[in-house]
Amino acid sequence: MRIIGGRLKGLRLNPPKNLPVRPTTDLAKEALFNILQNQIELEGLKVLDLFSGTGNLALEFASRYAENVTAIDRSIHCINYLKDTARQHGLNQITTFKADVFKYLELESETYNLIFADPPYDLNRIPELPKVIFHKNLLLPGGLLIVEHQSMQNLSNHPNFTEQRRYGHSSFSFFEMPENQ
Template sequence: MRIIGGTLKGRRFSPPKNLPVRPTTDMAKEALFNIIQNRFDIEDLNVLDLFSGTGNISLEFASREVQHITSVDLNFGCVNFLKNTAKDCGFHQVKCIKADVFKFLNQETEQFDLIFADPPYDIPKIPEIATIVFSRNLLKENGVLIIEHQSMQNLSANPHFIESRKYGYATFSFFSQTNNSL
């Protein structure tokens, strides 16, 4: 795992091998951040990273000087690794929370500019993420929800769906309150 941009560009991390993760590939992550940086003033974002795993995406946002990042994962080892790595890097803007993502979403009241979700590909509740985010009004005006999922899955039935971008076996589906295309 490595940071591809920002203040720690090129820095590599070695998470423990026993963590139940499937990190976003560098190619897909670079494409994702190109899209995000073309749409937002990235340093002004309030980001929620769901199913954060090793913190690959959270650390990338922090390296690009995003000021507020909330990372949520159920696995204690993942949360600990991200918490320690963020501290070692001096990324005090990363707030790690150990919680079930669906319970967290159903209790959260804060609004975010960008919500990124990278759930395990095999969970059947992936479409529920967008439903909960919009029913709970968790995005700020012009905010975006991005869900990474396997390319065989289609999330376009949600009324807030904008578009999807495929990178190998992974697809990023984009959702917004305003339905403006990226």
């Protein structure tokens, strides 16, 4: 696992082996950031990283000068690893919270340019994520929600769905908040 762009490009991440995670592969992450770079300005973004695990994506966004990255995970070990890594590399724009994602979303009132969710693939509540996020208006106008999930899962029935990109067994489903919301 490595940072693929920005000021920490090339940095190898070595999380403890015992973390309860399935990190986004470098190949899928590189493809995702190629898509994002062609759609939005990454610098200055306000990002919410749900099920952040090792913080792989949070660190990538911070390395690419996101203004603010909020990372949520229920594992204190994941949160501590991300906090330590961010501190070690001067990524002060990363804020972490140990919380159940759905409980966190119930209370959240901030709005974001981009929300990324990488839930455990066996979580049966994955289709609820877009429903909750759009119901609570957690995205700014023109904002993106990206949900990573198994390729065999289909999230296209949500009205804000725009596309699904497959990378082997993993897919990214994209949802967009209209500009004139």
